[in-house]
Amino acid sequence: MAEKKVKKEKIPRQPMPEQEPDVRRRNFNEVPLGYSKELAMKEAERCIQCKKPTCISGCPVSIDIPAFIKLIKEGEFTKSIRKLWEKNGLPAVCGRVCPQEDQCEGVCVLAKKGEPVAIGNLERFVADLEREHGTGELPPKAKPTGKRVAVVGSGPSGLTVAGDLTLKGHDVTIFEAFHKPGGVLVYGIPEFRLPKEIVFSEVNFLERLGAKLECNAVVGRIVSIDELFEQGYDAVYVGVGAGLPRFMNIPGENLIGIYSANEYLTRSNLMKAYLFPEYDTPIAKGKNVAVFGAGNVAMDSARTAMRLGADVVRIVYRRSREEMPARAAEIHHAEEEGIEFYLLTAPTKFIGDENGRVTGMECLKMELGEPDESGRRRPVPIKGSEFQLECDLAVIAVGAGANPLLTQSTEGLELNRWGYVIADPETGKTTKKGVWAGGDIVTGSATVILAMGAGRAASDSIHQYLTWGW
Amino acid sequence: MFEILKRQEMADGTVVLNEISAPLIAKKAKPGQFVILKANETGERIPLTMAEADPKKGIITIIYQIVGKSTALFKSLQVGDKFQDVIGPLGKPTHLEKIGTVVCVGGGTGVAVMHPITRGLKEVGNNVIAIIGARTKDLLILEDKMTAASHELHVCTDDGSYGHHGFVTDVLKEVLEKEDVKLVVGIGPVPMMKFVCKVTEQFKVKTLVSLNSIMVDGTGMCGCCRVSVGGKTQFACVDGPEFDGHEVDFEELMQRLQAYTAEEAAAYGKYKGECKLA
Numbered sequence: 096m097a098e099k100k101v102k103k104e105k106i107p108r109q110p111m112p113e114q115e116p117d118v119r120r121r122n123f124n125e126v127p128l129g130y131s132k133e134l135a136m137k138e139a140e141r142c143i144q145c146k147k148p149t150c151i152s153g154c155p156v157s158i159d160i161p162a163f164i165k166l167i168k169e170g171e172f173t174k175s176i177r178k179l180w181e182k183n184g185l186p187a188v189c190g191r192v193c194p195q196e197d198q199c200e201g202v203c204v205l206a207k208k209g210e211p212v213a214i215g216n217l218e219r220f221v222a223d224l225e226r227e228h229g230t231g232e233l234p235p236k237a238k239p240t241g242k243r244v245a246v247v248g249s250g251p252s253g254l255t256v257a258g259d260l261t262l263k264g265h266d267v268t269i270f271e272a273f274h275k276p277g278g279v280l281v282y283g284i285p286e287f288r289l290p291k292e293i294v295f296s297e298v299n300f301l302e303r304l305g306a307k308l309e310c311n312a313v314v315g316r317i318v319s320i321d322e323l324f325e326q327g328y329d330a331v332y333v334g335v336g337a338g339l340p341r342f343m344n345i346p347g348e349n350l351i352g353i354y355s356a357n358e359y360l361t362r363s364n365l366m367k368a369y370l371f372p373e374y375d376t377p378i379a380k381g382k383n384v385a386v387f388g389a390g391n392v393a394m395d396s397a398r399t400a401m402r403l404g405a406d407v408v409r410i411v412y413r414r415s416r417e418e419m420p421a422r423a424a425e426i427h428h429a430e431e432e433g434i435e436f437y438l439l440t441a442p443t444k445f446i447g448d449e450n451g452r453v454t455g456m457e458c459l460k461m462e463l464g465e466p467d468e469s470g471r472r473r474p475v476p477i478k479g480s481e482f483q484l485e486c487d488l489a490v491i492a493v494g495a496g497a498n499p500l501l502t503q504s505t506e507g508l509e510l511n512r513w514g515y516v517i518a519d520p521e522t523g524k525t526t527k528k529g530v531w532a533g534g535d536i537v538t539g540s541a542t543v544i545l546a547m548g549a550g551r552a553a554s555d556s557i558h559q560y561l562t563w564g565w
Numbered sequence: 566m567f568e569i570l571k572r573q574e575m576a577d578g579t580v581v582l583n584e585i586s587a588p589l590i591a592k593k594a595k596p597g598q599f600v601i602l603k604a605n606e607t608g609e610r611i612p613l614t615m616a617e618a619d620p621k622k623g624i625i626t627i628i629y630q631i632v633g634k635s636t637a638l639f640k641s642l643q644v645g646d647k648f649q650d651v652i653g654p655l656g657k658p659t660h661l662e663k664i665g666t667v668v669c670v671g672g673g674t675g676v677a678v679m680h681p682i683t684r685g686l687k688e689v690g691n692n693v694i695a696i697i698g699a700r701t702k703d704l705l706i707l708e709d710k711m712t713a714a715s716h717e718l719h720v721c722t723d724d725g726s727y728g729h730h731g732f733v734t735d736v737l738k739e740v741l742e743k744e745d746v747k748l749v750v751g752i753g754p755v756p757m758m759k760f761v762c763k764v765t766e767q768f769k770v771k772t773l774v775s776l777n778s779i780m781v782d783g784t785g786m787c788g789c790c791r792v793s794v795g796g797k798t799q800f801a802c803v804d805g806p807e808f809d810g811h812e813v814d815f816e817e818l819m820q821r822l823q824a825y826t827a828e829e830a831a832a833y834g835k836y837k838g839e840c841k842l843a
């Protein structure tokens with residue numbers, strides 16, 4: 096008995112094999128390579144199957160984590176993926192991009208004494224296995240209800256709503272402004288972190304279920320929400336994301352070679368500019384790159400610049416390491432790939448040459464003062480600490496705001512003072528009858544799993560509405 | 566969807582007109598708005614103004630000058646071929662209101678952009694004087710349509726091969742001296758728009774220009790198209806494309822249009838090479 100327990104604790108957390116840093120920093124292939132069945136089963140064995148599992152409370156969509164892990168341990172992979180699907184329609188995505196250290200793994204009991212179970216890695220493993228080797232069998236679908244639902248935006252929240260409501264028998268059409276579906280999963284998060292083939296296979300699954308997809312449809316331009324109702328839609332879900340780039344509003348920001356992260360990543364990911372000239376969209380290939388901000392978006396931009404051939408890539412961030420909002424794995428990967436961190440540094444202006452191309456910037460050193468509204472210590476400039484940094488490419492990744500294109504053209508849809516849609520956190524109901532909203536356009540930039548959770552809540556409420564009324 | 570129904574070469578083959586089937590866009594399109602087109606899977610998103618939109622037939626018309634790889638690729642598409650993606654209508658429509666005498670100045674392919682605006686300004690009851698120009702006679706486009714869309718048309722060529730010998734700005738100056746002009750709209754190459762604004766500034770006449778900055782999404786999510794207007798950064802795709810010309814920083818726009826000169830030349834060179842081989 097005692098012997099067995101000791102043995103169990105001895106299995107260390109199984110690392111996922113990865114491409115070597117100095118190889119991967121110059122290619123766009125995915126960095127972690129995935130678990131084999133053996134590795135996954137070994138890792139699954141580390142889970143002690145708590146009676147009161149804390150990990151579930153850490154997951155925003157309450158996946159029955161011990162249950163899906165137990166099924167992996169037993170080699171019941173198909174049953175395991177079904178367990179995941181009960182709560183999460185995009186496990187291959189979440190396993191890769193969730194901030195597990197702040198969620199499920201952060202509260203895993205093993206984390207108290209050592210390393211938590213690699214929940215994200217296991218989630219990814221079963222989802223990949225199903226995608227690559229599963230039967231592709233469709234889940235049972237309810238009888239057609241004759242009700243029509245329009246979903247605006249095909250990011251994780253819109254896809255979740257579309258999947259849920261299609262299964263419940265409603266006739267769902269997704270409207271997407273871009274020429275490809277997936278939202279940030281496709282235009283923002285790079286191939287080396289989330290292969291696009293995974294997202295398209297999820298969308299394809301929804302289409303096989305019977306959901307319809309209209310790309311190139313900018314709602315608010317080609318059709319308004321009121322016109323959707325006139326066309327016979329019974330409910331509308333708004334999941335348009337936080338698609339407004341934020342700039343720093345410092346002099347010189349319109350010089351050539353200064354991108355918003357949205358533009359830089361959209362060119363590279365959605366337009367495949369990293370494959371220029373095979374693909375027609377160009378992208379500036381900087382040798383000496385500065386990226387402002389320290390979230391996932393900044394890490395993605397910095398690592399993209401490195402892969403496009405930069406000699407030096409610097410993350411310039413006005414706070415310290417502790418405040419960096421990116422996932423731990425991204426910061427770790429970025430460092431391994433040779434990205435430099437200029438912390439407690441804020442740019443004050445950009446400098447350009449006679450052709451209007453950026454050549455560098457002026458910066459100030461910062462120190463941390465009293466905590467601000469966000470609870471983080473406020474960076475305060477140190478007098479006389481000005482210095483110059485050279486760069487031939489700069490990417491601004493200091494956050495995003497609410498894109499007003501749809502929201503401000505929709506009568507009766509109330510917005511808060513930052514332009515985000517006001518929606519009931521429990522149901523996603525907005526102030527306009529028949530309209531729900533969720534994801535980044537309600538909360539501001541957040542996470543994939545929170546956007547999906549909001550989509551799930553809204554689809555339950557929409558289903559109720561379509562069945563019983565508002 | 567997005568099938569090419571009609572194709573016509575203009576201005577010695579340097580400009581091409583396409584009529585495209587796009588019923589939903591045609592229903593909503595207003596003068597001054599544009600679409601973004603992508604020819605195929607590997608293509609770039611290219612913004613072009615709708616020179617015409619017929620909601621009844623479900624057709625939009627684009628007229629574009631061949632300046633690089635993507636427009637050359639568009640030119641190669643024949644009747645019956647399809648654009649993979651067409652997105653629109655995008656941008657703010659021109660504000661059309663009756664104010665009196667207006668002058669519409671169009672240069673080069675800008676005449677195509679100018680045409681629906683000219684017609685719209687006439688339809689709401691303005692006295693419309695149009696001035697169009699090109700480098701030489703063979704490059705002039707849409708003279709007949711502009712005649713119909715305006716009350717008075719002046720034609721200029723830089724080399725004097727047709728109409729007035731000289732720039733559109735020369736004629737503009739003469740008109741401004743004679744008439745009580747309430748509004749000037751200038752659309753064409755950036756240097757032309759800049760000089761139009763210089764002239765109208767002296768006469769203190771409000772001037773609208775249409776800015777053709779480089780774009781990606783066309784919905785305000787990337788900031789690629791940013792321009793400085795009155796010292797403030799604006800996104801041409803959603804705040805424009807039309808702006809008060811006296812407030813626009815044309816130098817910055819001209820520089821930003823050069824952002825990818827090297828890449829564009831390489832792509833166009835490669836494309837021409839491939840076409841020769843084929």
Ligand SMILES: Cc1cc2nc3c(=O)[nH]c(=O)nc-3n(C[C@H](O)[C@H](O)[C@H](O)COP(=O)(O)OP(=O)(O)OC[C@H]3O[C@@H](n4cnc5c(N)ncnc54)[C@H](O)[C@@H]3O)c2cc1C
Nearest residue numbers: 248250251252272278279283314335336534535541542543
């Ligand atoms: C570069 C980057 C990296 C990130 N990394 C992570 C990560 O590692 N982990 C994590 O959890 N989160 C990450 N995030 C955040 C996460 O991606 C978002 O929180 C999430 O995608 C929000 O989902 P959504 O469905 O609300 O909107 P989005 O994913 O933004 O999708 C909205 C969709 O709506 C479309 N749309 C917009 N307007 C219209 C309109 N008028 N008509 C029709 N369609 C419209 C857009 O084109 C888009 O496709 C990252 C974000 C970025 C930008």
Ligand SMILES: Cc1cc2nc3c(=O)[nH]c(=O)nc-3n(C[C@H](O)[C@H](O)[C@H](O)COP(=O)(O)OP(=O)(O)OC[C@H]3O[C@@H](n4cnc5c(N)ncnc54)[C@H](O)[C@@H]3O)c2cc1C
Nearest residue numbers: 612613614629630632633634635636777778779780822829
């Ligand atoms: C709102 C708007 C409306 C326009 N309407 C018309 C029109 O009706 N007729 C017409 O002939 N042209 C129009 N243009 C310009 C047209 O989009 C460019 O000529 C075209 O993109 C060039 O692509 P290319 O690959 O053939 O040339 P490239 O070799 O890529 O570039 C040639 C030049 O075109 C500019 N350019 C390149 N890419 C873009 C881009 N994605 N967006 C804008 N400009 C770019 C560059 O500054 C460059 O100097 C419009 C542009 C905008 C923004």
Ligand code: SF4
Nearest residue numbers: 154189193198199215
């Ligand atoms: S969805 Fe995210 S939080 Fe939930 S178990 Fe998976 S990795 Fe953890």
Ligand code: FES
Nearest residue numbers: 783785787788802
């Ligand atoms: S083209 Fe992206 S914001 Fe205008």
